[in-house]
Amino acid sequence: MTTFADCEADQILLHGSWSREGESPEWMSSRVVAFMTSMEKSEPSVAWRINEWRWDGTEAGLTSLFAKHPFLAEDGSPSPSLGYETLSLDCDTDAASVEFRFAGGSSVVGRSVPEHRFSMGSRRGSGDRIAALCRAAVRSFAIAFDPIQVRMTTRHVFRGWKGGDWSIDPGYEVWLNDLVGTIKSVPEGISTERLGNGTLFTLPPDWSSKQVVAVWDEFLTANGLSEIDKALVQPMEIQLPPEDDPGPIPDSVPVAGAPTTEKANPVTAEDYRRQITGWLPTEDGKVPTYVVPFDDLDGHLVTYEGRTLRGPDGEKTEVMLTSIFHVDHLATDPMSDLSALTAADLLSIASWQIDALPHGARLEWHCDTSPGATAVRNLLAVNALTAINVIHTPAIGAVDA
Incomplete structure (x- = not known):
């Protein structure tokens, strides 16, 4: 029997x-700083570091970073449908460290998967310390972002649950916004607490994963709940009950060590993209991408990495190209947080690209390793995204400009 109390640090998921659309850099930075400020009330010794981006610890500095790091279209302008690059935020304490990830800014709530997400990546420390940080993070995220849902669960619960990407999933701590639905009945054993604009449901840590799955299924059935409404769009302004209002946000937060340096795109990934597309960097050093307007999004652009024509003269077929680099973890550690985040990103990209595919065109994804290609192929098949031809194309190394 596997319980939450038995879990090691790497078995805990968050x-x-x-469900908002088109968050501004100012909105994203204010919410992330509010999250950090709330976390500091539970962990006074905490310090923060942003991976890959140089940051001075101020909200204004974070706003500037979001503004500088949108996903870009071919012409160098921000792509509204993709939002900002994922923020990777290290939370360091004396006894533990975790990486929190924030993905936002997309002009739509989501398609096959939610586009606005919070998760935990790498972590260091004992299971007890990581669990304590995650419990604090659940509460801090619920207050700072006023989300739709947040849950702390385990790999064993994840394996035993058959829900989809929009399902209301079980965990040992689950917070649900009131917008999800009316809660009329709570099974015995689940404790509840009003928090912000929703309810925090806590399940006993000595319950097995099977008990958690069974009781959560009972809870959803009793309340007529199953999935988050994909059409639900939350207002941008957050109004909390007075007792949960965190108060003023400080001008800056503690930064761990020296500011991290800005890291350029990995050379190997860029080389592989150049190999697949055949396109060389422009004068600014960036490899161009190919974009297609998508009528369902009022002309917003969907990005492919390349385009070519194949076949005999007079019968050529348009082929859209995308490179998928270093995703072996989908095969070697499919239950990891990194794999969950990668899978969500790939499914989102696949959904956009399939829907925007020009009439008569084909779509190819090229993976640099055989295990990675097999894992991506299986991921797409399970989610009925079979319009993509996944091909194992080994990387041949750097391509001279």
Whole structure:
């Protein structure tokens, strides 16, 4: 029997999502700083570091970073449908360290998967310390972002649950916004607490994963709940009950060590993209991408990495190309947080690209390893995204400009 109390640090999972559209850099930075400020009330010794981005610890500095790191279209302008690059935020304490990830800014709530997400990546420390940080993170995220849901769960619960990407999933701590639905009945054993604009449901840590799955299924059935409404769009302004209002946000937060340096795109990934597309960097050093307007999004652009024509003269077929680099973890550690985040990103990209595919065109994804290609192929098949031809194309190394 596997319980939460038995879990090691790498078996604990943390996921959440909100349902807003087109968050500004100012909105994203204010919410992330509010999250950090709330965390500091539970962990006074905490310090923060942003991976890959140089940051001075201020909200204004974080706003500037979001503004500088949108996903870009071919012409160098921000792509509204993709939002900002994922923020990777290290939370360091004396006894433990975790990486929190925030993905937002998309002009739509989501398609096959939610586009606005919160999760935990790498972590260091004992299971007890990581669990304590995650419990604090659930509460801090619920207050700071006023999301739709957030849950702390385990790999064993995740394996035993058959829900989809929009399902209301079980965990040992689950917070649900009131917008999800009316809660009329709570099974025995689940404790509840009002928090912000929702309810925090806590399940006993000595319950097995099978008990958690069974009781959560009972809870959803009793309340007529199953999935988050994909059409639900939350207001941008967050109004909390007075007792949960965190108060003023400080001008800055403690930063761990020296500011991290800005890291350029990995050379190997860029080389592989150049190999697949055949396109060389422009004068600014960036490899161009190919974009297609998508009528369902009022002309917003969907990005492919390349385009070519194949076949005999007079019968050529348009082929859209995308490179998928270093995703072996989908095969070697499919239950990891990194794999969950990668899978969500790939499914989102696949959904956009399939829907925007020009009439008569084909779509190819090229993976640099055989295990990675097999894992991606299986991921797409399970989610009925079979319009993509996944091909193992080994990387041949750097391509001279």
